Amino acid sequence: MGTSIEIMAKDGSGSFKGYLAVPASGSGPGIVLLQEIFGINDTIRGIADYYAEEGYVVLAPDLFWRQEPGVELGYGPDDWQKAFGFYQGFDQDLGIADIDAAVEALRARPECSGQVGALGFCLGARLAYLTACRCNVEVAVGYYGMGIQDHLDEAANIKGRLVLHFAENDEYCPTEQREQIHAALQGQDNVELYLYPGVDHAFARAGSEHYHKPSALMAHQRSVTAFRKAMGPHYDLSALWDKHCEYEFDTRNVADTMATMVAEPYVNHIPTLTGGVGYKNLYRFYKNHFVDANPPDTKLIPISRTIGDTQIVDELLFCFTHDREIDWLVPGIAPTGRYVEIPFVAVVKFRGDKLYHEHIYWDQASVLVQLGVLDPAGLPVAGRETAAKLLDETLPSNELMGNWPSSEGKD
Structure with missing residues (x-):
């Protein structure tokens, strides 16, 4: 459904690819889709196509390109090991700079109506939070993010809307860390925090051993509602x-x-x-x-x-x-x-x-x-x-x- 485009890095180090999915109407608000640690694989491309059906122009940038362009992993044991290797070698600050480049590239495209949001899963959820703090986006949505509690000092910089979905049984974001995040963010009018009882990390990824369809459906509805309210499109x-x-x-x-x-x-x-x-x-x-x-x-x-x-x-x-x-x-x-x-x-x-x-x-x-x-x-x-x-x-x-x-x- 989508196509591959080139995005120029802001530091002059070259360009990297992104998967672009466009709605049937040919235009709409933009979403920069931020990957899990498994790269731009079938799951991420499927999510991009899914949100294109919802009316959005979706760009999923290859955030591991500085280590190895075109990372595309599955979810077996060997792929998990490779994925954690890329995660450990990931330069987060350069990654946010690359996301910012993707936001600007998407906003400049003729298919994009101008407003841009961010959507991330796992690693991408933490990056969605940091994108809300550091980049010019109308709304950012994150699913079962890890490590957000280490960056709560940046929360005052959030200007758009932020929506975070948490899994109650997530070992990568246990109760203590989740409570830190809630204590720091729950009083802000532009922040929505949702907890899904009895589910684990990756509850929204179809095919995951932790996939929980009722929670995934509820989270998706809340996510699309946030995007609609912040930047449309609005349908009768x-x-x-x-x-x-x-x-x-x-x-x-x-x-x-x-x-x-x-x-x-x-x-x-x-x-x-x-x-x-x-x-x-x-x-x-x-x-x-x-x-x-x-x-x-x-x-x-x-x-x-x-x-x-x-x-x-x-x-x-x-x-x-x-x-x-x-x-x-x-x-x-x-x-x-x-x-x-x-x-x-x-x-x-x-x-x-x-x-x-x-x-x-x-x-x-x-x-x-x-x-x-x-x-x-x-x-x-x-x-x-x-x-x-x-x-x-x-x-x-x-x-x-x-x-x-x-x-x-x-x-």
């Missing part, structure tokens, strides 16, 4: 989601629906495990089991919408007459002819200006009760009442609680 996520829903439920055009999504999206209807992962399977699902499979009177009634920097959460009523088998919602249930109203929650994640995924939640028991295939007698479930109470909070509460009357008059 509400309009993008509305257009996607228009293609799904109004014009019922599968090609147009897929065009609103990233190259490899996914949809997960949580209660029924229906949807699709990847373009091919999701297209098949939309074409044969969703877009043209919904009843003609299908209606979405919005209740609330929460818009973040990377996602939307919609609360709505989903209404339809069950005049056909609806594979994705009630697979295997023959048409009953009954009208159904159910509360829905849609969590919609974006990458840049494209939908990345949908997580859709509803109460399946309420659907089955309304269709007459589940007898609610003796069960703590309700039918259409769940939708009615969403619109009218004054309707009775606690009627499924047999012991509710026993608390009458109690404190």
Whole structure:
């Protein structure tokens, strides 16, 4: 996805390479991506491509070039030994000067809209912190950095936003060091510090033995939010989601629906495990089991919408007459002819200006009760009442609680 460019060193000692990834739009704010101790390998290039999808022009400079240009290591025992050798031989001050050269080179490129941030992992996280202290960047983000506590005297120089992600069980940044960092930085308005319980170093690197997807997803959302707030790009996520829903439920055009999504999206209807992962399977699902499979009177009634920097959460009523088998919602249930109203929650994640995924939640028991295939007698479930109470909070509460009357008059 990316290309290799040359960056001139500030001390006149020559030039070094950097991996450049550009968003599909062709331009955007810049991010200088700072490597782990393993060089500009597949992991770093993948992260660069990932953030390019988010709308950024990403430059990953080869920071070990003064020792050996083009270092690209894996994560096996031998590569670890080589990586620590490069780490021990790394001149940090010259490295920051090279990062500064990369920042200026990126800012000068026609693809870059002008503002530049930094993002680093492991060694790169400490360098991201020092970049915030010494270089002209709008925002710097670091994952599980080591040695930051040795440079806290420079924190007063931070002018942009700083976001640091820490792993609770990180042997390279143990509790004592983390507490020093927190004590020095947590009072600054432009600093965000996050701790991820029960995880270890490299929790955000897919394929790592310590990879923890929930923490990685949360950290990524916080990171992109910081970049968005500090330097954009800003997208009208509400309009993008509305257009996607228009293609799904109004014009019922599968090609147009897929065009609103990233190259490899996914949809997960949580209660029924229906949807699709990847373009091919999701297209098949939309074409044969969703877009043209919904009843003609299908209606979405919005209740609330929460818009973040990377996602939307919609609360709505989903209404339809069950005049056909609806594979994705009630697979295997023959048409009953009954009208159904159910509360829905849609969590919609974006990458840049494209939908990345949908997580859709509803109460399946309420659907089955309304269709007459589940007898609610003796069960703590309700039918259409769940939708009615969403619109009218004054309707009775606690009627499924047999012991509710026993608390009458109690404190």
